[in-house]
Amino acid sequence: MTNSSNLHGPATPFSGGPRRRTVRLPRRSLMIGAGLLPLVIAGCGTRGSAPAAVAGDQDLLQEHGFAGAEAREIIDRLEALPLAGRPQNLIASVAATSLQLQDDAGRVAELPLPEEQFYLSVAPFVETTHECAFHSLTTCRGELRRRELIVNVVDGSSGEILEEGPRTTHDNGFIGFWLPRGITADLSFTLDDPAGADYAGSATISTQAEDDLTCLTSLQLT
Known part of the structure; x- marks a missing residue:
């Protein structure tokens, strides 16, 4: 686990009044290996480790209890x-358009994500x-385990509220x-600390490109 000071400057402890921090996410190109599935064996996937398309291994899916399941069902089950x-x-890694699975026997499978839906997993931190x-x-592991936060997700073009209200990590x-x-x-979180202060943070996210993030760990609550 990397201390946030290496990424965002000094960490902000639970003290003082609420402040708001906005993080705009960069977009970079992926490096895709030909005919391989280079999933990260430990920790989260970083840019440059996105897998290429592979044929599904039905034995892998069967043995892990995913036979007949679609990508969204598998993602929701594992995340919870x-x-x-x-x-x-x-190892189950989420790319922008597919879910890639690899087990310790070296078997791999890839399942497409829903055509009209994008999966983003967020670990807000203090x-x-x-x-x-x-x-x-x-x-992947985040700092705030089983914590309730107030979430707001708003479409940047239409202003439509996509999600609003309490969610628990x-x-x-x-x-x-x-x-x-x-x-x-625009994605924002608010955390009520037991000490009595509110902490908030926000980020602008994208679901437009094949190299857009599916894992957001840079959203600091201050």
């Missing part, structure tokens, strides 16, 4: 598992974070969002 219940012999571009459902510290493809949106 308690940490102790997450498979240790499986003090510590790690670098991530492509979300690993089995290995999963045991891995992430909250997942299924968003429309082809948009930019």
Whole structure:
């Protein structure tokens, strides 16, 4: 786990009044290996590690209980598992258009994401974070585990509210969002600290390109 001071400057402790920090996410090109699925074996996927398309291995899906399941169902199931219940012999990585699976036997499978939907998993943080571009459902860990936050997601073009209200982070510290493809949106979180202060942060996100983030770990609450 990388201390946030390496990414954003000194971390802000739980003290003082609320401030708001906006993070605009960069877009970079992917480096895709020919005919391989270079999933990250530990931790989250960083840019440059996005997998190429591969044929699905039905034995992998069968043995891990995913036979007949679509990508969205698998993502939602794995994201919601308690940490102790997450498979240790499986890497499940979310790219912009597909879910890639690889087990410790070297078998791989790729399932397409819904054509009109984009999956973004967000781990807001106060003090510590790690670098991530492509979300690993089995290995990514965030700071704020099982914490309730107030969430607001607004379409940047139309102003439509895509999500609003309380959400609780999963045991891995992430909250997942299924968003429309082809948009930019403003995402904000507010956290009520037991000490009595409110902490907030926001980011502009994109679901338009094949190299857009599926894992957001740079949204600091200050």
